[in-house]
Amino acid sequence: MSLDAATVRRIAKLARIRVNEEEVSTLQNELNAILGYVEQLGEVNVEGVEPLSGGAQMALRQREDKLTDGDMAEKILANAPDRIENFFAVPKVVE
Template identity: 50%
Template sequence: MSVDIDTVKRVAKLARIALDDEKASTMQGELNTILGFIDQLNEVDIDGVAPMTSVVDTAMKKRKDVVDDGDRAEDVVANAPEVEDNFFMVAKVIE
């Protein structure tokens, strides 16, 4: 399969990465090279094969449903570009 320029722009939109026309066109070529490489997988007979969910056979670990950590708002926001009263600040989202 290969992608056209509109698909590249749509995927970039989904990924929230701004892409100008020139970049989109370079990216289209590169993505198609990679997708061409990936296409070999179509040769493999996968009938009746279960998809891998975990590479090591282990039972899912469970923990007690209790609070054992928290109350660290300052640590959580310590690296944010803009903070006020331990809230992340962004441009107004709702009009």
């Protein structure tokens, strides 16, 4: 499959990407190269290869769920523009 310049402009418009006329031919070549690679993938022999059903069946390691304050209040607030005790001070936004 090969894309023409009008199709490249349409793809850019749908993706809401501003493309100058000078960039259209470059993008056209790049997109055609990508599509060519995808066509090559279709030629790969996958006979006997089971489809990957995803990582959803993998068991994840669980850690103990414990609450800590991190003991890093001074490090965290070191660059704060304004603070009150161990909290960020922010301007009032609600009247």
